[in-house]
Amino acid sequence: MSEFELIQHYFTERQSSPSYIPLGIGDDCALMSARVGMQLAISSDMLVAGRHFFADANPRMLGHKSLAVNLSDLAAMGAEPRAFTLALALPEVQPDWLRDFSEGMFFLAEQHHCQLIGGDTTKGPLNICITVFGEVPIGQALRRDAAQAGDDIWVSGALGDARLALAGYLKQQALSEADHQQAALRLHQPSPRITLGLALRGIAHAAIDVSDGLIGDLGHILKRSQLGATLWCDSLPFGPILAQQNTALCREYALAGGDDYELCFTAPSAQRSAVLAAAKQADTVVTRIGYIEAEAGLRIVDANNQPLSLSHQSFDHFSS
Amino acid sequence: MSEFELIQHYFTERQSSPSYIPLGIGDDCALMSARVGMQLAISSDMLVAGRHFFADANPRMLGHKSLAVNLSDLAAMGAEPRAFTLALALPEVQPDWLRDFSEGMFFLAEQHHCQLIGGDTTKGPLNICITVFGEVPIGQALRRDAAQAGDDIWVSGALGDARLALAGYLKQQALSEADHQQAALRLHQPSPRITLGLALRGIAHAAIDVSDGLIGDLGHILKRSQLGATLWCDSLPFGPILAQQNTALCREYALAGGDDYELCFTAPSAQRSAVLAAAKQADTVVTRIGYIEAEAGLRIVDANNQPLSLSHQSFDHFSS
Numbered sequence: 001m002s003e004f005e006l007i008q009h010y011f012t013e014r015q016s017s018p019s020y021i022p023l024g025i026g027d028d029c030a031l032m033s034a035r036v037g038m039q040l041a042i043s044s045d046m047l048v049a050g051r052h053f054f055a056d057a058n059p060r061m062l063g064h065k066s067l068a069v070n071l072s073d074l075a076a077m078g079a080e081p082r083a084f085t086l087a088l089a090l091p092e093v094q095p096d097w098l099r100d101f102s103e104g105m106f107f108l109a110e111q112h113h114c115q116l117i118g119g120d121t122t123k124g125p126l127n128i129c130i131t132v133f134g135e136v137p138i139g140q141a142l143r144r145d146a147a148q149a150g151d152d153i154w155v156s157g158a159l160g161d162a163r164l165a166l167a168g169y170l171k172q173q174a175l176s177e178a179d180h181q182q183a184a185l186r187l188h189q190p191s192p193r194i195t196l197g198l199a200l201r202g203i204a205h206a207a208i209d210v211s212d213g214l215i216g217d218l219g220h221i222l223k224r225s226q227l228g229a230t231l232w233c234d235s236l237p238f239g240p241i242l243a244q245q246n247t248a249l250c251r252e253y254a255l256a257g258g259d260d261y262e263l264c265f266t267a268p269s270a271q272r273s274a275v276l277a278a279a280k281q282a283d284t285v286v287t288r289i290g291y292i293e294a295e296a297g298l299r300i301v302d303a304n305n306q307p308l309s310l311s312h313q314s315f316d317h318f319s320s
Numbered sequence: 321m322s323e324f325e326l327i328q329h330y331f332t333e334r335q336s337s338p339s340y341i342p343l344g345i346g347d348d349c350a351l352m353s354a355r356v357g358m359q360l361a362i363s364s365d366m367l368v369a370g371r372h373f374f375a376d377a378n379p380r381m382l383g384h385k386s387l388a389v390n391l392s393d394l395a396a397m398g399a400e401p402r403a404f405t406l407a408l409a410l411p412e413v414q415p416d417w418l419r420d421f422s423e424g425m426f427f428l429a430e431q432h433h434c435q436l437i438g439g440d441t442t443k444g445p446l447n448i449c450i451t452v453f454g455e456v457p458i459g460q461a462l463r464r465d466a467a468q469a470g471d472d473i474w475v476s477g478a479l480g481d482a483r484l485a486l487a488g489y490l491k492q493q494a495l496s497e498a499d500h501q502q503a504a505l506r507l508h509q510p511s512p513r514i515t516l517g518l519a520l521r522g523i524a525h526a527a528i529d530v531s532d533g534l535i536g537d538l539g540h541i542l543k544r545s546q547l548g549a550t551l552w553c554d555s556l557p558f559g560p561i562l563a564q565q566n567t568a569l570c571r572e573y574a575l576a577g578g579d580d581y582e583l584c585f586t587a588p589s590a591q592r593s594a595v596l597a598a599a600k601q602a603d604t605v606v607t608r609i610g611y612i613e614a615e616a617g618l619r620i621v622d623a624n625n626q627p628l629s630l631s632h633q634s635f636d637h638f639s640s
Contacts, residue, residue: 022359026544027464028396028528029361029454034354039342041349042437044451046407048444076348087366087449117362120449124368129407129440129449131364134349144347208348224346 006093010102011086011116021083021115030117032083038135041079045070049126054169059097061188062128063104069211070132071112071192072261076209078142078201079134081114081194089124112194142200142207142265147225151205151266151292154275156193156284159214160250161186161239163257173245183241190261196286199278200265207265213256215298218264222298231255231290234303251308255300266292326413330422331406331436341403341435350437352403354455361399361454361461365390369446374489379417381508382448383424389531390452391432391512392581396529398462398521399454401434401514409444432514462520462527462585467545471525471586471612474595476513476604479534480570481506481559483577493565503561510581516606519598520585527585533576535618538584542618551575551610554623571628575620586612 012025023031034040047066049055067084074081086105090098109116114132165183167173175183193209200207206225208217214236222229236254243250267275272288279286300308332345343351354360367386369375387404394401406425410418429436434452485503487493495503513529520527526545528537534556542549556574563570587595592608599606620628 023461023463028393029363029399029461031359031361031397031456031461033359033458036356039351039353040360041351042405042453043349044405044407044439044449046409046440046442046444046447046449048409048442048447051442051444073348077351079349085362085364085451087364087451089366089368089447119364120366122366122368122371124366124371124447125445127366127368127409127444127447127449129364129366129447131405131407131451133362136351138353141343141349141351143343 006098006121010098011119018115021117024115024117032117032133034135037138039138039141041074041077041134041136041141042131043070043073044129044131045073047128055126058188059100060104063101064108064189066128066130067105067108068190068192069261070130071108071114071194072190072209072211074132074134075193075197076142076207076263077134077136078140078197078207079136080198081112081132081134083115083117084109084130084132086116086119087129088119088121089127090121091123091126137201140201142197142204144206144208144221145224147206147221147227147266147292148268149227149292149294150269152269152272152288153218153229153231153264153266153290153292154286155210155214155237155262155264155289156196156279156286157260157262158237158239159210159260159262160242160253160257162190162259163253164239164242164245166259179241179244183239186239187259190259192261193263193282193284196263196279196282196284199282200275203271203274203278204265204267207263210260210262210264211258213258214264215255219298221264221266227292227294228296228298229290229292230299230301232303233300233308235287235289237285237287326418326441330418331439338435341437344435344437350405352437352453357458358455359458359461361394361397361456362451363390363393364449364451365393367448375446378508379420380424383421384428384509386448386450387425387428388510388512388581390450391428391434391514392510392529392531394452394454395513395517396462396527396583397454397456398460398517398527399456400518401432401452401454403435403437404429404450404452406436406439407449408439408441409447410441411443411446457521460521462517462524464526464528464541465544467526467541467547467586467612468588469547469612469614470589472589472592472608473538473549473551473584473586473610473612474606475530475534475557475582475584475609476516476599476606477580477582478557478559479530479580479582480562480573480577482510482579483573484559484562484565486579499561499564503559506559507579510579512581513583513602513604516583516599516602516604519602520595523591523594523598524585524587527583530580530582530584531578533578534584535575539618541584541586547612547614548616548618549610549612550619550621552623553620553628555607555609557605557607
């Protein structure tokens with residue numbers, strides 16, 4: 001099967017054409033319009049075999065996750081998904097792999113009305129690069145630099161089960177088969193918090209998605225907003241499988257585990273009931289885990305207000 | 321140097337912020353506006369070491385070429401460059417390599433006022449994925465499906481020197497060092513025909529950039545427009561170094577060589593003087609090389625109207 005036939009077969013034929021995409025796959029460029037009063041939110045993520053996923057990863061889950069991590073960036077801006085491009089390097093053409101990968105990807109894309117509009121396919125070490133496009137009303141994006149002193153800090157869902165699943169694969173932690181499988185769903189099948197991000201427009205100040213670990217990602221908000229924070233480590237929502245482990249491990253994986261793809265956001269304390277209403281509307285649990293303050297730095301304290309000392313840093317793709 | 325410091329150092333500090341990019345690098349997404357009456361043209365290309373370039377390629381030239389092949393897609397739509405994202409997988413952090421790569425890329429980006437607005441950096445086999453954004457007035461894009469029977473077929477610049485340079489590297493052709501160096505500039509430093517693409521708005525019908533070889537790329541126009549064509553092989557503008565070789569090789573490399581990044585476009589014969597004026601305005605040579613016709617298929621004839629039989633196909637990334 002030639003490159004063109006391959007693309008045609010797996011990546012074009014299920015496409016419909018919404019009015020804001022007058023030209024999709026098959027030309028030098030796709031053409032896309034933004035509605036009046038809207039800005040485009042744009043993000044690119046590159047996933048590499050052996051780095052972001054195991055080379056023998058289930059292709060259906062990989063297709064899901066590759067798009068999910070990009071949609072998660074849109075969620076963290078309060079942007080509504082519209083379209084994406086896919087560039088794919090493959091060591092060889094395996095029709096079964098491509099079928100499953102594309103099905104996993106399109107199943108999620110269709111849930112969010114996010115249209116594949118173009119991309120590239122080439123031979124090479126397995127590499128998946130997706131660029132995603134969303135819309136957000138001018139001035140309403142949830143930016144990292146918009147936190148304010150006194151804001152509550154919130155996180156959606158639960159943290160740490162993805163890291164626990166990874167620990168299971170790496171034999172760092174002993175897990176029952178059933179527990180490992182359940183935790184692994186959080187690693188392989190993250191749910192981008194699109195609905196929550198949209199519901200938080202006009203309520204939250206700053207937001208980020210938790211991809212590299214809560215401490216590191218919250219750190220980006222603090223740095224860009226030039227503020228500090230206190231986090232309550234006993235308020236963190238541990239994943240249900242992680243919660244069965246000892247407290248030190250729970251804290252470590254929830255604070256620095258990565259791959260959670262939850263939203264960490266800040267909102268004025270006067271908006272607590274609005275935040276809870278938005279979360280209910282989005283059918284997502286949210287937990288208040290600390291507060292923003294003027295003093296620089298991140299302080300993590302337990303329920304007795306004792307400081308926690310953590311040596312762990314957020315995942316850095318070149319330092320490890 | 322950590323991932324974040326690396327990105328900061330080489331890929332953010334020279335950025336200015338035009339009004340249509342309210343938020344660039346450093347958040348979950350970049351934010352971008354399109355002017356009223358404009359559509360965004362979007363294209364992604366992925367370049368892989370050992371496939372699109374030699375692993376030891378000069379990083380400055382590679383930085384240039386990685387962006388140039390994307391800008392060439394905008395040129396082929398008649399779109400004006402605005403911004404791009406860069407996702408980069410690197411086997412290791414080499415500051416000299418990154419400095420040279422980013423300099424080559426930014427030199428071209430600044431020539432075309434094309435702003436880096438985001439991306440990703442990760443460890444992995446060398447892979448460069450750029451997504452580029454341009455603007456084109458609604459309805460004025462030069463689409464592949466817009467050719468009409470009776471249109472002239474034109475090509476910009478000269479063809480085949482890039483393929484000749486590759487043949488030199490692969491020892492398929494013997495070349496003097498001076499000739500090889502000059503031809504290699506066409507392989508490593510293609511000039512995206514942005515100015516010509518913009519000048520052809522409202523004049524040309526269909527356009528494509530010649531990346532995989534003239535026959536294959538013109539074939540995309542014919543397929544999408546459901547038309548056929550006749551090409552005059554003795555009218556092809558051979559590159560100056562290629563032109564010193566025998567006629568059979570000149571024809572082969574000009575017709576099926578690839579990597580030329582010239583524009584192949586069609587325009588009504590009534591627009592010949594307008595095409596030439598547009599080319600003059602863009603300071604680019606254009607050559608009329610055939611015509612579009614209703615009968616399907618591509619016929620290549622010599623100056624005596626004798627058909628040329630060619631076994632060569634356009635470059636296909638999986639079939640070779």
